Amino acid sequence: MQDTDPTPASRIASLTDWLRLESARGVGLRTAHQLLAAFGSPRAIFQAGHDALAAHLGPALARALHAPPSQATRTLIDTTLAWLASPSHHVLALGDVAYPQALANIPDPPLLLYIRGRIDLLARPALAIVGSRNATVQGKANASAFAGALSDAGVCVVSGLALGIDAAAHEGALRGTGSTIAVVGTGADLFYPARNRALAERIANEGCIVSEYALGTPPTSGNFPRRNRIISGLSSGVLVIEAAAQSGSLITARVAAEQGREVFALPGSIHAPLAKGCHQLIRDGARLVETVKEVLEAMQVSPLASVPATSSTNALPTESACTELLAQLGHEPLDVDELLERLDTNISQLSMGLLALEMAGMIERLPGGKVQRIHI
Incomplete structure (x- = not known):
């Protein structure tokens, strides 16, 4: 599914085909994957005859794919190509060399990844940290401390840029060398939530913002549960810090387990509502962790692998x-x-x-x- 011609014109043509496929009316992610499995690339899909497409889609969708791109699709293509003029903006198609292999191996990988910032972070060992938006002061402190220590050990911390635990994890990770990836539920050109705009801008400069959604996509309720599979898919495991019994973080943990990722949970007081989700995960088989060292050992990452000599973030208190x-x-x-x-x-x-x-x-x-x- 990768275009082997390295010329700029070929890359633009290939991206145009991917954008046409992704925005084709009536063709969802599952159908797109079926077509790619059958034909090999978006270019081959659009060059296929009506009968070949109809065998997979039915005649109506086959005719739709043979139709010229709509005005909305042409505008999206122009907008995306203009956005790519910035050296810190990237779009990776499934099958590209730089597309993260761990994410490509999940059952429903995104067709396109819109990236703002350091694309090199996608190749680093990564751990997701997620938790409650209404986190306690202690919960945010734990998220920041764990993320900072993991980042100092060379681990990239992945989260969802939400308020609470997510934001604290990003902030902690930015202090270390591993840095952080924010997977967002909007277009990569937007900032949401507004209260995290300054943090998002810092991540775009020092870390990496990732989205599967086309530029300009606004926040809608269905986007965020769907993006959770990318948070876990980019990571070796997921650490949950504070989660209520009915929490979106538990969705991320469930998806991570389905993807074969390790699930970690930080325990809390039996009286704390935001500990109940973590305790449920532990009962269901998640690994109870109390220290960064335990997480690093489970990830088979040395705590001293890439810690600067002057760093004390991961040092035990005297x-x-x-x-x-x-x-x-x-x-x-x-x-x-x-x-x-x-x-x-x-x-x-x-x-x-x-x-x-x-x-x-x-x-x-x-x-x-x-x-x-x-x-x-």
Whole structure:
């Protein structure tokens, strides 16, 4: 399905054929895959005779494919070619050398990927981090800390640019060398949600924005569950941090399992509503994880594979740092923002310290994202 002629004119013609196929009325993704399996390429589909197409589609759709492109399709082609004039804009067709092989192997890979930013990130080891849009302060701190440490280890963090856990994961990953990929449910030329516009622009400059939707596609409710298969398809596994019992993150986890990806879940308090989805995943066979090291070991990535010598994001907190953290907790529950105000540290180090103390049985997490020291 890849055009072997490297000339610009040939590439433009090939992309035009892909855009015609994708926008053909009555031809959905499943039908397009059936046609590609039968004929090999969009060019061959459009050159096939009516009877050959009708054997797969029926006469009405065969006639539609033989018809000249509509005005809307011609406008889409012109818009896409103009968008591609930017060196940071790319469109990859299924079968292109740079098309991610892991994504190509899922049952229903996108025909086209619209990419804004660093296309090289698509070839890196990747892990998806997803979770609640209405995340707690602690949940966002955990997402940021895990993403930052994974990125420092050379792992690209994939998420969906939603509010809450997604945004925190992207922000954490941008601090490291692995960077981040945002899979969006709109055209790659749009910014959604508006509150994450600044983050999206930063990802477009330092990371990578990916969409299967044509340029100008607005956000609709059906787009986002559909894009979840791309989030998991680009990744070796999916880590869920905070999810309610009925959560879109559980859809991503289910799709990941169907694709043969590892599913990880961060546990929480039995009293916390946003822990119930993670606990359900664990009951269903997801791997319970409490540290970044556990995730890296499961991915068979060395924590020191590509960590800069000066990086401390993935370093374990020192004994003195844990002692100071315990002293600040005292007897009353505190949230992360209060602890940050009291301690000379950053969100990643604080979250790793809290994880270490929780593993040691010295603190407990409470509803509302607060933590409390356990006095024995």
